[in-house]
Amino acid sequence: MPDAVGAIDQGTTSTRFIVFDRRGTILAQAQREHEQIFPRPGWVEHDPREIWRNTHAVMREGLAQAGLEPRDLAAIGLTNQRETALLWDRRTGEPLHHALVWQDTRTDRQVAALARDGGRDRFRGVTGLPLASYFSASKLAWLLDHVDGARALAEDGTALFGTIDSWLVWNLTGGPDGGLHVTDVTNASRTQLMSLATLDWDEAMLGVFRIPRGGLPRIVSSSAVLGETRDPFPGVAVGGILGDQQAALFGQTCFSAGEAKNTYGTGCFALMNTGPEPVASTAGLVTTVAYQLDGGPPAYALEGSIAITGALVQWLRDNLGLIGASSEIEGLARSAEDNGGVYVVPAFSGLYAPHWRDDARGLIIGLTRFAHRGHIARACLEATAYQTREVLEAMERDSGCPIPELRCDGGMTGNDLLMQFQADILDRPTLRPKVSETTALGAAYAAGLATGFWKTLEDLRDNWAVDKRWHPRIEAEERRALFAGWGRAVERSFGWVEENA
Ligand SMILES: Nc1ncnc2c1ncn2[C@@H]1O[C@H](COP(=O)(O)OP(=O)(O)O)[C@@H](O)[C@H]1O
Numbered sequence: 001m002p003d004a005v006g007a008i009d010q011g012t013t014s015t016r017f018i019v020f021d022r023r024g025t026i027l028a029q030a031q032r033e034h035e036q037i038f039p040r041p042g043w044v045e046h047d048p049r050e051i052w053r054n055t056h057a058v059m060r061e062g063l064a065q066a067g068l069e070p071r072d073l074a075a076i077g078l079t080n081q082r083e084t085a086l087l088w089d090r091r092t093g094e095p096l097h098h099a100l101v102w103q104d105t106r107t108d109r110q111v112a113a114l115a116r117d118g119g120r121d122r123f124r125g126v127t128g129l130p131l132a133s134y135f136s137a138s139k140l141a142w143l144l145d146h147v148d149g150a151r152a153l154a155e156d157g158t159a160l161f162g163t164i165d166s167w168l169v170w171n172l173t174g175g176p177d178g179g180l181h182v183t184d185v186t187n188a189s190r191t192q193l194m195s196l197a198t199l200d201w202d203e204a205m206l207g208v209f210r211i212p213r214g215g216l217p218r219i220v221s222s223s224a225v226l227g228e229t230r231d232p233f234p235g236v237a238v239g240g241i242l243g244d245q246q247a248a249l250f251g252q253t254c255f256s257a258g259e260a261k262n263t264y265g266t267g268c269f270a271l272m273n274t275g276p277e278p279v280a281s282t283a284g285l286v287t288t289v290a291y292q293l294d295g296g297p298p299a300y301a302l303e304g305s306i307a308i309t310g311a312l313v314q315w316l317r318d319n320l321g322l323i324g325a326s327s328e329i330e331g332l333a334r335s336a337e338d339n340g341g342v343y344v345v346p347a348f349s350g351l352y353a354p355h356w357r358d359d360a361r362g363l364i365i366g367l368t369r370f371a372h373r374g375h376i377a378r379a380c381l382e383a384t385a386y387q388t389r390e391v392l393e394a395m396e397r398d399s400g401c402p403i404p405e406l407r408c409d410g411g412m413t414g415n416d417l418l419m420q421f422q423a424d425i426l427d428r429p430t431l432r433p434k435v436s437e438t439t440a441l442g443a444a445y446a447a448g449l450a451t452g453f454w455k456t457l458e459d460l461r462d463n464w465a466v467d468k469r470w471h472p473r474i475e476a477e478e479r480r481a482l483f484a485g486w487g488r489a490v491e492r493s494f495g496w497v498e499e500n501a
Pocket residue numbers: 011012013014264265266267309310311312313314326327328329330410411412414415
């Protein structure tokens with residue numbers, strides 16, 4: 001009898017395959033990084049073929065590491081970086097262009113033009129999202145308008161559109177030879193083309209972005225048996241798809257309205273389950289689908305999306321060479337007693353929630369002759385904590401639900417200094433669960449529920465346990481002064497990009 005579930009976690013920087021047992025314990029994991037392609041300032045691309053090759057490889061490696069055969073897996077779940085968009089040819093399986101990554105800002109001007117006529121929030125009522133180059137619709141429009149022949153191929157149904165989940169499920173289930181062309185409600189809710197009320201593509205939105213309906217995937221539940229794998233090994237049920245931030249919410253077992261988590265990866269994404277009705281945001285968050293279990297009613301979420309957190313640490317490593325590995329930032333930051341008055345605002349792709357300012361750009365401010373590398377490193381970590389406080393305050397305003405303590409996960413939660421500072425600046429505890437790979441765990445849970453490997457949400461809750469908790473330690477005045485400095489720095493990052501530049 002199968003006694004494990006596999007999860008593919010296709011993230012912004014790497015692809016993992018993790019095998020879990022019934023207790024949610026990791027039996028094996030394999031991981032491969034892929035290239036970040038920056039053709040011009042503000043442009044970010046991935047090669048979809050590399051992502052599929054890596055997925056293929058980690059699935060084989062993970063299974064071998066666990067000492068399992070495909071028949072030992074009850075199901076496979078998939079979770080993925082969201083919004084990243086691509087087009088491919090259904091006859092050959094070849095992408096028509098690199099995928100445009102969620103952080104890519106090349107469509108800022110088109111988006112600003114749409115906002116001029118009706119404001120940034122003109123589509124919030126239907127889609128839950130403000131107008132921003134972050135979401136998939138403008139990226140798809142760009143591909144259709146700029147790649148030779150793409151629009152004609154999309155109109156006659158030869159070119160298929162998808163976010164990364166669609167691309168991978170299509171390849172996993174046969175590719176040109178009958179591959180399933182689907183996306184789940186959570187990923188679809190990030191395209192800016194789906195109606196939150198009907199959970200279907202919205203004709204008016206397709207019209208606004210001039211997207212032919214024929215190339216779009218079918219929208220399915222997040223937990224449901226969709227079909228079977230054909231590649232890299234045959235016969236395993238594909239039982240669930242969730243966008244990675246929704247998967248982390250699910251993996252943290254935030255199944256009740258008011259429960260929230262924050263995931264610290266390339267960016268930070270705080271989500272609160274708001275129950276069966278979407279909650280409109282007036283504080284700068286987005287309204288999104290949290291999950292839908294096999295044709296049942298959806299659960300919605302409020303989300304505070306922050307574009308750059310761990311990516312700032314990578315930038316210190318790759319672009320400035322201040323550290324050799326991401327984990328070294330902690331030692332460097334500890335070489336300074338405090339931030340020495342230095343703030344880093346990482347508005348590399350503008351600022352997302354709660355500001356939504358495409359015209360912002362990154363800055364380092366507060367420099368004096370006293371400042372050294374340690375202050376910069378500390379300011380980079382602090383930026384993550386300040387941004388998180390901004391979105392949590394917005395979340396409490398929008399939902400009316402206090403968040404007494406914050407469930408945290410993701411790669412940056414291995415950083416003790418950051419987790420302590422986060423508790424300090426929030427004035428409430430932060431905590432990390434035993435299984436910190438909650439994104440993959442959420443996808444495994446969705447897939448395992450669909451095939452009956454887990455029976456109820458209560459089974460999943462029983463698996464959750466705290467690993468570590470950090471309590472606030474600083475005085476109110478210090479907290480106030482630090483956060484006020486952040487606010488001043490953020491204001492100075494606005495308006496750097498001129499609208500018609
Ligand atoms: N100890 C650490 N301190 C600070 N940042 C870290 C640390 N370890 C990893 N990171 C950052 O976390 C990110 C990786 O986390 P992960 O959850 O794998 O992200 P993603 O799913 O977005 O690829 C990278 O941006 C990396 O720079």
